Amino acid sequence: MLKIVRLDERLIHGQVVTSWVTNESITEIMVVDKSVCNDELRKSLMSMAVPEYISILFVDVDEAVRTYEEECEYEDLMIIFGNPYDILEFINKGGKLNRVNVGGMSCKGQRRQVCTSVFADEKEMEIFREIAGKNVVLEAKMLPTDKSVDLTKII
Amino acid sequence: MTGLLLISHGPFAKAALESSKVLLGDYGHVKAICFEVGESTNQLEADIQQAKQDLNADSFLVMVDVLGGTPFNVSSLQIAKDKCNVITGINMPALLEVLPLLETKSLEELSGIAVEAGKEGIVDVAQSLNKTNQTRKRGRKNVENR
Numbered sequence: 001m002l003k004i005v006r007l008d009e010r011l012i013h014g015q016v017v018t019s020w021v022t023n024e025s026i027t028e029i030m031v032v033d034k035s036v037c038n039d040e041l042r043k044s045l046m047s048m049a050v051p052e053y054i055s056i057l058f059v060d061v062d063e064a065v066r067t068y069e070e071e072c073e074y075e076d077l078m079i080i081f082g083n084p085y086d087i088l089e090f091i092n093k094g095g096k097l098n099r100v101n102v103g104g105m106s107c108k109g110q111r112r113q114v115c116t117s118v119f120a121d122e123k124e125m126e127i128f129r130e131i132a133g134k135n136v137v138l139e140a141k142m143l144p145t146d147k148s149v150d151l152t153k154i155i
Numbered sequence: 156m157t158g159l160l161l162i163s164h165g166p167f168a169k170a171a172l173e174s175s176k177v178l179l180g181d182y183g184h185v186k187a188i189c190f191e192v193g194e195s196t197n198q199l200e201a202d203i204q205q206a207k208q209d210l211n212a213d214s215f216l217v218m219v220d221v222l223g224g225t226p227f228n229v230s231s232l233q234i235a236k237d238k239c240n241v242i243t244g245i246n247m248p249a250l251l252e253v254l255p256l257l258e259t260k261s262l263e264e265l266s267g268i269a270v271e272a273g274k275e276g277i278v279d280v281a282q283s284l285n286k287t288n289q290t291r292k293r294g295r296k297n298v299e300n301r
Binding site: 009010012013014016017018041042045046048049050106107108116117142 | 164192193194195196197198221222223224225227228231232235
């Protein structure tokens with residue numbers, strides 16, 4: 001089943017590997033990010049970081065839409081997106097999501113702080129609103145033990 | 156000379172370096188970077204570049220706290236560019252072994268030493284005591300049998 005969908009610009013990193021994967025008993029991670037798909041070094045580094053019993057898939061949005069339902073039949077799946085644009089595209093192309101865990105979006109460029117761990121610029125805020133408009137709950141929460149913040153109420 | 160770079164989530168890297176000074180004194184050629192909550196990967200990249208410049212070494216041994224964390228991800232991407240290697244799982248045994256050797260050993264040698272010392276420094280004391288006691292008992296028996 002689809003256990004958790006996360007937005008995290010760092011994709012697979014410490015918090016994901018040490019907390020979320022164990023907490024949600026994940027058996028497979030689908031990383032949706034086109035640039036990583038074509039970067040062998042980054043793929044190797046991320047694969048190295050994940051325990052061997054967890055499989056890991058690197059896909060672009062189209063392939064994610066095409067394959068995620070089948071993966072959910074056999075695996076306890078975590079989908080990780082690197083940016084909000086890909087999530088909106090995923091939904092627009094037929095992907096079904098109820099809830100997105102918004103992990104880190106760091107402070108850079110024109111971004112302003114939305115809540116403790118989330119910074120977004122105007123365009124990204126607009127995308128958040130569009131996603132929320134499709135009845136998707138956006139929940140900001142870095143770690144499973146953190147208190148969650150309902151982003152849809154702030155944006 | 157090889158420069159040593161310690162990078163952690165939060166204060167561990169700096170604290171480990173401070174602790175090493177209690178046991179060894181200050182050897183130099185080492186920088187610690189603490190990657191804090193809310194910091195961007197770009198900032199971390201910049202910090203690493205700055206630390207490398209400050210160290211002004213021929214090569215760099217980077218020790219990060221955990222496999223798969225952001226310090227690991229960011230520093231490992233630079234393996235191809237700079238003459239450097241990344242070792243995961245900073246611990247005191249590895250640090251204490253490597254610090255005094257930065258001027259004399261090559262990057263490859265230091266990498267091996269760090270991994271070996273790091274692993275060997277982790278000991279289950281109860282189990283070791285058991286083993287030692289068994290060996291002693293066997294030893295005594297041999298003496299008695301003689």
